[in-house]
Amino acid sequence: MNITVNRTSTPKEKPWGKTLGFGNYFTDHMFVMDYTEGKGWHDARIVPFENLSLSPAAMVFHYAQEMFEGMKAYKTADGEALLFRPQKNIERMNRTNERLCIPQIDPDDALEAIKAIVDADRDWIPDGEGTSLYIRPFIIATDPHLGVRPAKNYIFCIILSPVGAYYPEGINPVKIYVEDEYVRAVKGGIGFAKAGGNYAASLRAQKKAYDLGYTQVLWLDGVEREYIDEVGTMNVFFVIDGELITPALEGSILPGVTRDSVINLAKSFGIKVTERKLSINEVYAAAKAGKLDEAFGSGTAAVISPMGELNRDGDIIIINDGKIGPLSQKLYDTLTDIQWGRAEDKFGWTVKV
Ligand SMILES: *Cc1c(COP(=O)(O)O)cnc(C)c1O
Numbered sequence: 314m315n316i317t318v319n320r321t322s323t324p325k326e327k328p329w330g331k332t333l334g335f336g337n338y339f340t341d342h343m344f345v346m347d348y349t350e351g352k353g354w355h356d357a358r359i360v361p362f363e364n365l366s367l368s369p370a371a372m373v374f375h376y377a378q379e380m381f382e383g384m385k386a387y388k389t390a391d392g393e394a395l396l397f398r399p400q401k402n403i404e405r406m407n408r409t410n411e412r413l414c415i416p417q418i419d420p421d422d423a424l425e426a427i428k429a430i431v432d433a434d435r436d437w438i439p440d441g442e443g444t445s446l447y448i449r450p451f452i453i454a455t456d457p458h459l460g461v462r463p464a465k466n467y468i469f470c471i472i473l474s475p476v477g478a479y480y481p482e483g484i485n486p487v488k489i490y491v492e493d494e495y496v497r498a499v500k501g502g503i504g505f506a507k508a509g510g511n512y513a514a515s516l517r518a519q520k521k522a523y524d525l526g527y528t529q530v531l532w533l534d535g536v537e538r539e540y541i542d543e544v545g546t547m548n549v550f551f552v553i554d555g556e557l558i559t560p561a562l563e564g565s566i567l568p569g570v571t572r573d574s575v576i577n578l579a580k581s582f583g584i585k586v587t588e589r590k591l592s593i594n595e596v597y598a599a600a601k602a603g604k605l606d607e608a609f610g611s612g613t614a615a616v617i618s619p620m621g622e623l624n625r626d627g628d629i630i631i632i633n634d635g636k637i638g639p640l641s642q643k644l645y646d647t648l649t650d651i652q653w654g655r656a657e658d659k660f661g662w663t664v665k666v
């Protein structure tokens with residue numbers, strides 16, 4: 314793929330010394346590529362970060378034909394930039410595209426694009442403890458048209474945002490509200506796809522939990538409100554009687570790269586890992602029998618996010634005295650050591666830019 318590069322003549326001041334947070338600052342450049350029916354993907358380019366110009370009739374605004382991805386570039390102690398399992402994100406991108414009738418992207422081209430934009434804004438990878446450069450690829454339908462059908466024109470864009478440490482004050486487990494009214498996804502829907510529409514559908518429940526003093530929602534299945542799907546925007550794991558259990562991928566769950574990494578790492582530690590249906594009743598019964606050892610969410614942003622409390626309609630359980638458990642801590646330490654290049658990468662997960 315030929316990528317043209319047009320560097321900005323007015324670089325921005327970098328936000329070093331400021332509180333980065335998540336998704337507040339954007340780098341100097343972005344990657345853009347167009348799709349036209351009959352012509353395919355074309356005009357791959359790196360251009361200054363700037364507003365897109367779209368018709369108000371662009372299909373993405375009306376029927377949400379949109380997909381996105383999320384990954385990070387990490388700066389090592391030697392100043393190298395590492396990506397973490399980017400091929401997994403690219404495979405997932407094409408599974409999402411397939412579900413949303415968005416054209417496929419050649420996996421090699423997608424990786425080349427990610428590497429090229431990270432390389433162009435390499436100076437923007439922060440080097441404070443726990444900080445990284447968040448990478449947000451996304452595709453939108455751009456035809457100016459109000460009929461409902463798959464679009465014929467798309468933009469693939471990659472933007473970058475330097476982000477702060479997720480846990481600047483150490484890992485504190487969060488309080489979770491078990492949601493039994495609203496659902497995030499159903500089998501046959503788009504729950505397994507990384508699509509903006511899933512997030513729009515989740516906001517009402519997230520707000521409800523927040524207003525009740527909870528940080529995240531534990532999502533139950535959309536049919537019986539019985540089986541656990543995910544937690545907030547993360548995959549979910551429970552340690553019951555020494556066994557690590559996570560809901561199986563059956564269509565309503567997003568197949569997280571962190572989820573897959575946690576499963577592989579835990580197995581390498583000699584822990585029994587099971588992917589299966591897990592009901593909220595089983596989790597409560599385990600907690601009441603003193604067998605619920607740990608519970609945590611997994612995702613690119615937080616890596617591991619321990620859960621300290623569950624509230625199901627006023628029935629509250631406290632997990633591991635509200636503290637992070639030993640397996641959660643070990644998984645967090647091992648994964649972050651691999652991501653920042655501090656530990657040997659036995660699985661071959663990192664990719665140098
Ligand atoms: C992105 C995402 C995850 C986590 O996926 P990772 O690849 O581990 O970052 C989990 N659940 C939902 C709904 C997501 O959108």
